[in-house]
Ligand SMILES: Nc1ncnc2c1ncn2[C@@H]1O[C@H](COP(=O)(O)OP(=O)(O)OP(=O)(O)O)[C@@H](O)[C@H]1O
């Protein structure tokens with residue numbers, strides 16, 4: 022579904038990603054794991070072309086997307102949920118969802134407002150409320166919901182559990198599992214191993230901009246050496 | 255009593271048409287962050303096109319309103335063309351480049367209008383069905399004024415609904431906040447910007463078209479309205495439609511009643527309101543505080559590279575060449591070169607605060623003009639002679655900078671730039687309106703150098719030495735602790751304040767220094783042509799300075815000098831053509847599109863690339 026091939030990305034002179042390659046299969050939930058500053062967000066932004074990679078190629082659904090603009094990539098069915106949430110605070114909750122609405126994409130689940138509200142019941146009550154007045158957890162739900170409004174076949178999720186209370190983290194995990202059951206492919210960046218363990222099938226470990234390990238999520242969690250070398254803070 | 259009510263209604267009618275123009279400007283700025291100087295030109299085009307259409311179409315309500323609507327739509331399309339052909343190519347450039355490019359469009363449209371409609375003012379027909387006056391409390395009020403008032407309210411309501419009740423409106427508000435995120439959600443930003451430009455330009459065109467029964471259509475409408483529209487947008491709060499409406503009413507009523515009390519200074523009054531509002535509410539009546547968005551007018555690397563040994567030798571060589579030039583070239587070129595020196599100093603003084611302090615001024619001509627008028631008035635009324643007049647010119651400008659700068663340094667980004675524009679317009683209004691003192695539109699004549707300096711060669715040397723000295727002094731300060739602090743304050747204001755620097759005061763000093771040197775340039779300029787006119791301090795003069803700095807290359811030290819040189823010679827070459835403004839405008843647009851780093855900056859980058867290619 023999503024293939025990342027030999028991606029290199031620089032910020033100025035500094036090489037942040039070097040030779041990053043991995044694949045995410047259709048319907049799979051893959052977790053991109055790594056410490057602070059390892060290059061997780063940069064990888065997701067490079068796929069979305071919110072930052073411009075220096076070289077390398079990204080193929081989404083058999084189509085090279087390395088020449089496209091972010092909005093075109095989104096329209097192909099690849100959604101993006103940023104780490105900083107970036108909800109539109111001058112809009113209401115309903116409007117935040119409305120601006121991202123995009124339908125009739127072949128082979129994708131169509132997310133109507135009703136279905137979104139089924140998945141995120143508390144958003145329904147806040148529909149008319151200003152997005153500025155939401156709590157951090159509610160904002161996180163809104164960013165995921167907003168991206169779903171584009172009816173994506175795959176989504177890039179940047180640290181969805183960051184800064185959330187444990188209950189909300191559990192709720193987020195349940196939501197992601199429901200998405201998976203809908204057939205949505207998910208690439209998620211995480212530091213929270215517990216959360217990643219709940220949802221991911223596969224682990225991709227990045228450190229200092231290089232991929233260090235790829236394998237089953239469960240195996241990565243159980244392997245003390247891997248945990249100690251790349252994941253422990 | 256009834257008279258005052260009638261006057262109030264007249265004010266409201268003016269407010270309506272002002273609101274149309276200003277709301278368009280505000281919407282465009284809010285979404286695209288572009289300060290669109292061409293907006294006033296769109297207003298003028300709306301009036302001219304409506305004039306042609308309404309006189310050509312069959313007489314009657316259909317012909318009139320049809321003509322008005324079609325001209326608004328045509329202007330909308332022209333706005334879209336500008337967005338697609340010019341601005342879309344330079345969204346990545348620093349915002350000021352976009353502004354300069356739109357000023358190129360101003361020049362272009364000015365000449366196109368002259369070519370199509372001829373130089374005379376046009377008197378439009380009255381609106382059929384609304385050509386009488388109604389009696390309100392015993393005073394006659396033109397029916398058409400009432401129509402315009404209603405239309406203004408209708409447009410206000412329609413815009414409010416559009417922005418708050420439609421998906422497009424939500425998209426526009428979201429784009430104002432975070433364009434990149436909107437792109438990642440699948441929104442084609444280019445298309446959204448184009449639609450915003452269409453709407454904004456339609457509003458400008460409509461504002462112009464609706465004016466034809468009220469006032470004659472003239473070629474001065476463009477810059478006259480743009481200055482007022484800027485005031486409205488800033489006073490109302492950038493991007494706020496309701497704010498633009500409130501500000502339009504305030505400004506227009508102030509004009510309507512101000513003219514009864516102080517007919518000579520109505521123009522000044524408007525800008526004073528802006529100063530007062532911005533001092534109390536730095537983001538306008540209904541504007542929201544904007545963090546970096548408004549502060550980063552000059553994003554990108556703004557280095558000032560200390561000239562290396564080779565560069566210093568080259569500069570020394572150039573100076574030596576200029577010293578021997580009078581024995582080689584024709585006197586005409588000496589006059590032109592003197593002008594280059596004056597503008598080089600003027601541009602360098604702007605660069606001093608802009609490139610190094612991050613303080614953008616849209617009204618730097620204020621200090622140029624204060625210097626020019628100061629010197630001329632000292633000479634004519636004070637009989638001081640040229641020497642003392644030139645020596646005191648910087649003080650006149652410096653005093654102005656001391657007062658204006660006090661307010662300007664309290665703001666940042668576009669708001670600061672706009673406030674500086676307002677101050678320049680105050681100076682311009684005084685120069686233009688107080689005829690007894692300044693000669694009004696005709697200016698002050700007989701500003702000639704003392705006999706010993708009246709020879710062109712002598713005056714050439716005088717300008718060369720004084721301007722080169724001024725520029726060196728400015729550069730010296732840039733590479734002294736004063737300049738380091740200024741640049742540090744530009745790049746990380748908080749850190750500089752944290753080490754105990756009073757940044758605001760430091761910027762204020764820099765502002766005054768820049769004013770002093772701009773004043774010296776202005777003083778010298780007056781004696782160059784023997785006359786000081788309001789043009790010394792009008793909007794184009796301020797934009798000239800901006801263009802010299804930007805086109806030359808704001809990241810470099812000698813950029814402004816190269817810009818001044820290119821600018822003066824180009825303008826001189828082009829003056830031979832009938833439609834020189836159009837050509838000049840096209841060249842400016844071309845440079846903005848092709849060289850986003852300015853001339854010197856682009857050459858510098860080419861040289862770096864060549865060096866890199868050789869190395870590998
Ligand atoms: N805009 C930027 N300019 C320069 N360097 C950057 C920029 N953004 C990130 N970096 C650097 O790139 C590296 C990788 O950053 P990235 O945000 O991808 O890490 P991350 O794995 O997402 O970390 P975190 O878990 O903290 O979100 C870091 O060293 C960071 O300092």
Ligand SMILES: [Mg+2]
Nearest residue numbers: 061062063104
């Ligand atoms: Mg990150």
